[in-house]
Amino acid sequence: KKTSLEPHQVEEDTTISRFRQYLRFNTAHPNPNYAAPVSFLTSVALSIGLQVKTFEFVPGKPVLLLTWKGSNPSLPSVLFNSHLDSVPAEEDKWSHPPFSAFHSPEDGKIYARGAQDDKCIGIQYLEAIRNLKASGFKPLRTVHVSYVPDEEIGGFDGSAEFVKSKEFEALNLGLVLDEGQASPTDEFRVFYADRSPWHLIIRAIGAPGHGSRLYDNTAMENLMQSVEIITKFRETQFDVAKAGHAALSEVVSVNAVYLKSGIPSPTGFVMNMQPSEAEAGFDVRLPPTVDPNLMREKISKEWAPASRNMTYEIIEKGPLRDYKGRPLMTATDDSNPWWSVFEQAIIAAGGKLKKPEILASTTDTRFMRQMGIPAFGFSPMTNTPILLHDHDEFLKDTVFLRGIKVYEFVISSLSSFEEASQQKL
Numbered sequence: 001k002k003t004s005l006e007p008h009q010v011e012e013d014t015t016i017s018r019f020r021q022y023l024r025f026n027t028a029h030p031n032p033n034y035a036a037p038v039s040f041l042t043s044v045a046l047s048i049g050l051q052v053k054t055f056e057f058v059p060g061k062p063v064l065l066l067t068w069k070g071s072n073p074s075l076p077s078v079l080f081n082s083h084l085d086s087v088p089a090e091e092d093k094w095s096h097p098p099f100s101a102f103h104s105p106e107d108g109k110i111y112a113r114g115a116q117d118d119k120c121i122g123i124q125y126l127e128a129i130r131n132l133k134a135s136g137f138k139p140l141r142t143v144h145v146s147y148v149p150d151e152e153i154g155g156f157d158g159s160a161e162f163v164k165s166k167e168f169e170a171l172n173l174g175l176v177l178d179e180g181q182a183s184p185t186d187e188f189r190v191f192y193a194d195r196s197p198w199h200l201i202i203r204a205i206g207a208p209g210h211g212s213r214l215y216d217n218t219a220m221e222n223l224m225q226s227v228e229i230i231t232k233f234r235e236t237q238f239d240v241a242k243a244g245h246a247a248l249s250e251v252v253s254v255n256a257v258y259l260k261s262g263i264p265s266p267t268g269f270v271m272n273m274q275p276s277e278a279e280a281g282f283d284v285r286l287p288p289t290v291d292p293n294l295m296r297e298k299i300s301k302e303w304a305p306a307s308r309n310m311t312y313e314i315i316e317k318g319p320l321r322d323y324k325g326r327p328l329m330t331a332t333d334d335s336n337p338w339w340s341v342f343e344q345a346i347i348a349a350g351g352k353l354k355k356p357e358i359l360a361s362t363t364d365t366r367f368m369r370q371m372g373i374p375a376f377g378f379s380p381m382t383n384t385p386i387l388l389h390d391h392d393e394f395l396k397d398t399v400f401l402r403g404i405k406v407y408e409f410v411i412s413s414l415s416s417f418e419e420a421s422q423q424k425l
């Protein structure tokens with residue numbers, strides 16, 4: 001096979017075909033197909049010679065666990081996690097159907113919902129293990145690979161159940177790797193914390209009346225005042241980041257995702273009636289450094305004050321603190337011996353590593369960190385635009401294949417790490 005050509009210019013690699021096969025399962029919410037990808041991954045895992053177990057902590061929501069036993073299984077093991085599910089895609093706004101995994105012969109881009117988030121790593125883990133096995137490598141520590149459901153809707157029936165199980169405890173984990181985010185530059189990105197999501201719903205009520213009247217305290221007026229206050233807060237946070245005082249992931253983000261009011265009519269809305277109820281929904285993300293109680297206070301006093309006939313609901317999507325009450329952060333200094341092993345593995349793979357970051361979005365690592373297990377977020381995608389949850393999500397074949405090489409270094413280094421004393425967390 002000619003190696004001077006880019007992968008998309010030669011007959012398609014079987015590795016790429018497996019990636020595309022995995023991408024073609026429609027795992028989008030609200031009805032993700034879990035059975036088919038789990039059976040596909042199972043057969044790939046068996047062909048590599050991994051042990052396979054499936055758990056259903058919640059019926060119909062499988063957790064697939066693959067195991068490559070180490071020569072010293074009494075040492076804490078390493079887990080490589082990814083999620084099976086995807087967010088939906090607005091198909092008519094995509095250049096190629098989101099579950100077709102179109103592979104462009106021109107530039108090697110593979111288009112699919114999940115190409116970056118996060119089916120790439122799900123296949124890369126397996127291909128890296130396949131290659132390591134073929135090279136004769138034997139891990140010292142046991143390596144586990146897990147595929148979990150429902151991450152995109154909060155992970156409550158997935159990782160949250162998994163980490164509470166006796167099966168999870170029996171894994172005796174020393175370290176977890178999970179998804180990260182693409183890097184637009186040639187530096188790899190690694191994440192030591194996530195922001196925690198809150199779904200905030202604010203509701204206003206007010207006197208209804210004729211659409212022509214000017215009077216005080218309508219539901220819409222109450223709601224829109226709050227929207228203005230929240231927009232100002234959003235600006236202050238954004239300005240801190242724009243001024244370079246913090247990364248975007250180090251401030252609180254609040255983004256309106258819906259506004260709901262009006263009295264429906266067959267042609268739209270009744271226009272000459274002022275509605276008596278109005279509601280807005282926001283995606284709020286809190287960095288681990290922020291005090292959630294101060295945010296709660298702000299919401300109740302400024303964003304949805306009872307004095308303006310407002311109520312609110314905060315739906316906390318997961319834990320904010322670990323089992324000892326500490327913010328969910330993994331150390332990236334000498335206090336965490338895994339850190340330098342990981343860092344060295346990237347360097348050995350010929351990669352450059354950006355300073356560790358807080359992830360702007362949220363992953364299942366918060367459930368692992370909650371248990372006191374160190375976890376890094378990492379998806380080896382350099383020179384790639386950040387397209388998670390966007391239209392035309394893609395990953396270039398060459399980037400995907402390089403990621404497998406990177407994981408060969410990462411998996412072999414982490415699983416060979418000898419240090420006997422375990423990090424005390």
Ligand code: MET
Pocket residue numbers: 151152153154155197317361362363
């Ligand atoms: C609703 S929990 C968060 C799930 C998803 N990974 C996100 O960051 O949006």
Ligand SMILES: [Zn+2]
Pocket residue numbers: 083117118151179
């Ligand atoms: Zn993801």
Ligand SMILES: [Zn+2]
Pocket residue numbers: 087117152388389
């Ligand atoms: Zn996602």
